[in-house]
Amino acid sequence: MLSYEVVRRAIEFGRPERLPMRFDVLGINDVQEVDRNQIGAGDITKRETFDEWGCRWVRSEITNMGQVKGHPLENWAALGSYEWPDPDDPRLYEDMESRFEGSNGKYVLTRIFMLLFERMHSLRGMENVLMDFHLERKRIEMLADRIVEYDLAIIRNISEQFPGQIHGFCFSDDWGTEKNTFISPILWRDFFK
Template sequence: MNSRELVFKALNFDNPDRVPRQKWTLPWANINYPDELATINSSYPDDIIGSPGFCKEKDISVGDSTEIGESSDAWGCKFLNYQRGIIGEVKEPLVKDENWKDADNIHIPIEWLTIDNDKINDFCKKTDKFVMAGACPRPFEQLQFIRGTENLFIDLMLRPKGLMDFMSKMHEFYCKLLTKWAKTNVDALNFMDDWGSQKSLLINPSIWEELFKPMYKDYIDIAHKHGKKIFMHSDGYILDIYPHLIELGLDAINSQIFCMPMNELSKFKGKITFWGEIDRQNLLPNANTDEIKDAVMYVKNNLWDNGGCIAQCEFGPGANPDNVEQVFKTWNEIS
């Protein structure tokens, strides 16, 4: 059974031969643990990969967001980074006017629409991995980059017309982008937004349901209309939106499951695939390998249902490489 078949079986709760794998590696790991990372990659290769877009036009992004100094993204937002190997932060909003009268400062990256279907399809044809689209809508996060987090929270309450008009334009662009990718031979689309603090959603769940759930419905519908699976990532405590995501038909969710009560998450077993992860706040940096084994078993015992789990964790700042390796070793042993 190849990687693509494994992932489909996991997503369909159809008894894959083993749990499929995917590790997320930040440049920090390459910089600090290159030999250990090479060993993990060799011993536990990913079953899920992303496709390049092979865009015919370059976007306006400048610099490397994981290097020290300034960079800017494809929307024109400027990031400042003080530590090599991680992603910096936006320190000055692109939109400063409370009524969004300066929204023309934003560049919608239409260059992303110039993907080369033939090259993408050739990429998919030459691999037996499960291939995800090389595009990832993130409306809530991008709005924060554009406006600043505190300003955006106020705007979401006051709803200035300029904000609502731009959200409509952004959503239209993201739908076009996902539709472009859905017409290629990738296996899945994906999107993301970090919605959770440590203990709750960052905004009132009713605002999420009113403004962002309809966007996500469109993304999920685009994927399924074209016969694709669709994945989502969101950090933090997001228990409030799990039932909504399941209702919308989301296939897989990557979330910080150790931030939420496992007895509540287990209610969703068999209804959605848990795309990782293992606690990167405490366990991956500080635990011993026996504790990592126990954590993986804890996930499997509560969330596995003839599938419905993907062995995923993030090799990022502070993670002990022995613990990252132990995650994938344990999943292999128990599946």
């Protein structure tokens, strides 16, 4: 059974002959990741970078992904001059075709890092976003809508450029700590659901 079929059957609860594996350290992987380019923030060797959204990423002297320390929309006054990233920017997709190499028979995934809530607080700052749900509802709804529009355009562009070649999309969004969610379930249902 090909890796693709093992993963597909596992996702669909279709009783694959074995569990799918994703163990990159040992070179065992039923999945091939074909990611688009992360403009600006992708170079983890630099201490400070800016991603395509204008968020400033800072890293320690130890190589790591870093964290957002500069929020381009920390103040709503910046909204009028803010330059939204372009999901049609060809640099996002440059050389993506070559990343399919070795994917024959595998389940091919791509991803969107920082899908919605993470992107909201990377743009505004966590404290601001949490207050915005109550004090700036219209603005935070607009921000969420713009982020979703961008993400949907990325999905559409990848699907159109590589029809039938991508089997799944991975998304990241951190919704809580080890003990609690960042917002109440009632607010989550009201705003995000």
